Amino acid sequence: MADLILEHIKGNTYYIPLPTIVGVYIENGEAILIDSSNNKDSARKVLRLLEKNNLKVKMIINTHSNADHIGGNAYFKNNTDCKIATTKLESFFTEYPLLEPAFLYGGYPNELLRNKFLCAKPSKVDYIIKSEGKILDTELEAVELPGHFFEMIGIRTPDNVLFLADSLMPQNIIEKYHLFFLYDIKAHLDTLEKLKTIEADFYVPSHAKCMTDIKELIDININKIYEIAENVRKIYNENELLKETDILAKTDSVLEEICKIYSIKLDANQTVLLGSTIKSYISYILSL
Numbered sequence: 001m002a003d004l005i006l007e008h009i010k011g012n013t014y015y016i017p018l019p020t021i022v023g024v025y026i027e028n029g030e031a032i033l034i035d036s037s038n039n040k041d042s043a044r045k046v047l048r049l050l051e052k053n054n055l056k057v058k059m060i061i062n063t064h065s066n067a068d069h070i071g072g073n074a075y076f077k078n079n080t081d082c083k084i085a086t087t088k089l090e091s092f093f094t095e096y097p098l099l100e101p102a103f104l105y106g107g108y109p110n111e112l113l114r115n116k117f118l119c120a121k122p123s124k125v126d127y128i129i130k131s132e133g134k135i136l137d138t139e140l141e142a143v144e145l146p147g148h149f150f151e152m153i154g155i156r157t158p159d160n161v162l163f164l165a166d167s168l169m170p171q172n173i174i175e176k177y178h179l180f181f182l183y184d185i186k187a188h189l190d191t192l193e194k195l196k197t198i199e200a201d202f203y204v205p206s207h208a209k210c211m212t213d214i215k216e217l218i219d220i221n222i223n224k225i226y227e228i229a230e231n232v233r234k235i236y237n238e239n240e241l242l243k244e245t246d247i248l249a250k251t252d253s254v255l256e257e258i259c260k261i262y263s264i265k266l267d268a269n270q271t272v273l274l275g276s277t278i279k280s281y282i283s284y285i286l287s288l
């Protein structure tokens with residue numbers, strides 16, 4: 001990994017470009033981090049970069065508990081005095097990360113699934129925060145963004161920069177992968193509609209560059225989700241799977257059909273991530 005940089009956005013708000021970006025807000029000479037990067041190696045580099053800029057890490061606020069967002073927590077906990085803050089549901093996964101592969105797999109996760117992509121090192125959560133409104137005694141504000149994960153939040157800084165977590169995927173990822181992990185399709189669609197109404201000077205999705213206008217990207221995200229939901233519905237109708245007994249028994253064959261449509265090859269991680277997502281799509285179409 002090349003040397004990291006602290007990219008300035010506006011005022012006291014910065015971010016560190018990484019596969020899962022780390023937001024940095026400087027308050028009273030100390031850094032508050034938005035997510036902690038994906039593992040101890042990247043966290044070590046983030047800490048080194050902050051130290052080079054004479055910044056002490058005061059707190060990490062995790063947008064949600066996926067391993068690529070909390071993966072550096074344990075390293076920061078072991079090497080600094082920082083505190084960790086998350087919403088309540090996300091705190092369970094942060095403190096007991098085995099819950100993530102267990103939830104995705106729907107049973108005790110075998111060794112193949114207990115890897116760094118699905119299972120971070122555990123870290124103690126110091127503060128449970130509300131998913132909307134002022135965060136503790138900081139100048140930051142939480143914005144509810146449920147859907148991708150249980151109690152995911154975005155974070156707005158006083159510079160009017162909004163960190164969007166995984167609520168918005170960049171166009172190139174959507175075009176390449178089509179399907180990305182979602183827990184609750186309806187909640188996610190509502191979150192995307194809500195984002196259209198939220199004004200900010202800069203928007204920072206976790207897996208994309210900082211942006212000033214997200215309206216077009218929101219529509220690209222929404223359209224892809226509707227397209228997949230429609231494909232799932234067609235597979236159900238064509239195979240007459242809407243009989244009650246088939247709904248649970250045939251989810252794997254729906255995943256298989258969807259993978260054929262989008263030429264997706266599944267490895268162990270993708271099988272549980274997309275398998276879980278397809279089940280969420282099925283719940284969504286059944287609720288319509």
Ligand SMILES: [Zn+2]
Pocket residue numbers: 020066068069166206207
């Ligand atoms: Zn992510």
